[in-house]
Amino acid sequence: MELDRALYTTRAMRRVRPDPIPDAEVAGILDAAVRAPSGGNSQNWRFLTVTDVNVRSRLAPVYREAFAILQETVYKDAWARAQDIGDRSALAVQRSSAWLAENFEQVPLWLFAYSRNDPSGASIYPAVWSAMLAARGKGIGSCLTTILGFFRSEETAAILEVPLDKGWTLNASVSFGYPLGNWGVAPRKPVEEVTFADRWGNPVSWRSHPPSFD
Amino acid sequence: MELDRALYTTRAMRRVRPDPIPDAEVAGILDAAVRAPSGGNSQNWRFLTVTDVNVRSRLAPVYREAFAILQETVYKDAWARAQDIGDRSALAVQRSSAWLAENFEQVPLWLFAYSRNDPSGASIYPAVWSAMLAARGKGIGSCLTTILGFFRSEETAAILEVPLDKGWTLNASVSFGYPLGNWGVAPRKPVEEVTFADRWGNPVSWRSHPPSFD
Numbered sequence: 001m002e003l004d005r006a007l008y009t010t011r012a013m014r015r016v017r018p019d020p021i022p023d024a025e026v027a028g029i030l031d032a033a034v035r036a037p038s039g040g041n042s043q044n045w046r047f048l049t050v051t052d053v054n055v056r057s058r059l060a061p062v063y064r065e066a067f068a069i070l071q072e073t074v075y076k077d078a079w080a081r082a083q084d085i086g087d088r089s090a091l092a093v094q095r096s097s098a099w100l101a102e103n104f105e106q107v108p109l110w111l112f113a114y115s116r117n118d119p120s121g122a123s124i125y126p127a128v129w130s131a132m133l134a135a136r137g138k139g140i141g142s143c144l145t146t147i148l149g150f151f152r153s154e155e156t157a158a159i160l161e162v163p164l165d166k167g168w169t170l171n172a173s174v175s176f177g178y179p180l181g182n183w184g185v186a187p188r189k190p191v192e193e194v195t196f197a198d199r200w201g202n203p204v205s206w207r208s209h210p211p212s213f214d
Numbered sequence: 215m216e217l218d219r220a221l222y223t224t225r226a227m228r229r230v231r232p233d234p235i236p237d238a239e240v241a242g243i244l245d246a247a248v249r250a251p252s253g254g255n256s257q258n259w260r261f262l263t264v265t266d267v268n269v270r271s272r273l274a275p276v277y278r279e280a281f282a283i284l285q286e287t288v289y290k291d292a293w294a295r296a297q298d299i300g301d302r303s304a305l306a307v308q309r310s311s312a313w314l315a316e317n318f319e320q321v322p323l324w325l326f327a328y329s330r331n332d333p334s335g336a337s338i339y340p341a342v343w344s345a346m347l348a349a350r351g352k353g354i355g356s357c358l359t360t361i362l363g364f365f366r367s368e369e370t371a372a373i374l375e376v377p378l379d380k381g382w383t384l385n386a387s388v389s390f391g392y393p394l395g396n397w398g399v400a401p402r403k404p405v406e407e408v409t410f411a412d413r414w415g416n417p418v419s420w421r422s423h424p425p426s427f428d
Contacts, residue, residue: 003215003351007246007344012255023420031405031422032221036343037358040289041226041307043403052412075254093255121335122342122360122386129250129340130221133347137217144251146336161414172336189257191245198266200375206237208245 001137004211010133011186013141014096016177018106020051025138026109029176032134038123045124046168047131048112048160053105058159060104063173066151067101089187100143100175109176112148112160116167124171132174141179148173185213215351218425224347225400227355228310230391232320234265239352240323243390246348252337259338260382261345262326262374267319272373274318277387280365281315303401314357314389323390326362326374330381338385346388355393362387399427 026049033047050056071079075094082090100107111131115124132142148156149170156173157164190208197204240263247261264270285293289308296304314321325345329338346356362370363384370387371378404422411418 001217003217003220003347004246006217007348008249010249010251012251024423027405027418027420027422030409030418031424032218034402034405034408035222035224035400037224037226037400039360040292041303041400043408045408046414047409048412048414049409049418050412055412078254089255120360120363120385121339122358125335125339126343126346126358128336129343132340133217134221144336144340146253146334149334160412163414171334186249186251186255188248191241191248194248194257194259195244195261195263198262198264198269198374200260200262200377204241204244204263206241208241209238210245 005213006133006136008185008211009183009213010136010142011184012093012096012143013179013181014100014143014175015180016107016141016175017180018108019178020108021140021176021178025140028138029131029134029140033127033131036126036130038127039118042117042123044116044118045127046114048114048162050110050112050160051108055159056105056107056110059110059156062152062155062159063104063148064101066147067097069151070147100145107175107177111172111174111176112156112170113172113174114162114168115171116169118171121171128172128174135176139178140176142174142176145173145175146171185210219427220347220350222399222425223397223427224350224356225398226307226310226357227393227395228314228357228389229394230321230355230389231394232322233392234322235354235390235392239349239354242352243345243348243354247341247345250340250344252341253332256331256337258330258332259341260328262328262376264324264326264374265322269373270319270321270324273324273370276366276369276373277318277362278315280361281311283365284361314359321389321391325386325388325390326370326384327386327388328376328382329385330383332385335385342386342388349390353392354390356388356390359387359389360385399424
């Protein structure tokens with residue numbers, strides 16, 4: 001897989017088939033993850049790969065509780081507004097997020113990323129994103145979720161037997177599976193609208209020419 | 215550039231030449247960055263590309279102050295210990311970090327990544343890491359630093375004219391330049407030591423077989 005294709009087409013892929021991911025692919029995904037840089041090369045991370053259906057089944061209702069809280073709090077206004085104005089893109093995100101919650105235990109691999117002494121997240125998220133890019137290279141879709149770190153983190157840790165008293169924090173729960181949908185470049189605001197040159201508000205002098213992928 | 219090569223060999227590349235990075239490459243780096251997923255596809259980010267030598271010269275002493283604080287606080291014990299036990303890897307990180315601080319204004323491109331409503335960092339760091347990977351594909355080295363977010367963030371924002379009162383937070387200051395050193399796979403703990411299967415402490419059944427790059 002070519003780097004640019006991976007960078008442009010690794011979009012959130014929530015709807016996946018239940019087919020298991022071979023161990024060799026899981027190994028490759030995790031081995032790529034740990035190559036990412038971390039502050040002072042501290043590598044203060046632990047990854048949990050959850051494939052056991054019993055563990056997934058115990059986590060699923062906890063995830064659904066956390067997702068319900070998210071819907072009623074953080075995303076309440078945004079999703080109500082998306083409904084009101086008929087924002088199809090936002091509604092599609094909402095529907096596929098709900099699919100992921102409803103089908104939690106059908107997702108063949110969940111990756112839980114824990115870190116400590118990483119207050120900004122600058123050390124753990126590059127590794128997580130590398131895992132997702134490496135998966136894309138193997139035709140495996142993924143979606144980064146953070147809700148179990150914000151809600152129900154203690155219940156999650158209890159199921160996974162994580163020693164929270166040692167300072168570990170859950171940064172991401174990432175779903176992995178062979179996609180039901182198609183790969184493609186996700187819509188984004190033009191880069192020139194979110195980038196400034198040398199000082200805030202000063203437009204960049206260049207224009208981007210994104211590659212196209214068939 | 216092949217995806218795996220980028221994922222394995224994009225290590226912190228602090229020592230770079232002062233040669234400017236062409237606008238087309240800067241555009242490509244940023245355009246790749248904004249393709250990364252963000253929570254609810256919110257894209258709550260702004261990127262500042264600093265190439266103006268006057269702006270770099272004003273930021274340099276601020277960065278050096280922040281770096282001095284880091285050395286005297288967060289890294290004090292770790293670096294003293296590295297000296298005591300002769301940890302060559304840690305001492306090399308220390309030396310190249312000091313090089314970056316001393317040569318701040320010689321680095322041809324600094325990328326400042328700001329976000330808001332992203333308390334975990336899960337939305338901004340994939341974009342930042344994509345920028346670094348895209349740069350690697352163009353033969354451009356980079357290093358993610360967070361210290362200006364922790365120390366001297368107000369002075370930095372004042373120079374860059376960032377409206378902090380609008381809720382923007384500095385997540386990363388990333389150096390970019392053509393490398394003085396060589397690309398290579400950075401040493402890491404074996405992935406099997408930092409990954410568990412289904413519950414904390416339970417070893418994975420697979421062994422990784424990292425690709426080799428010449």
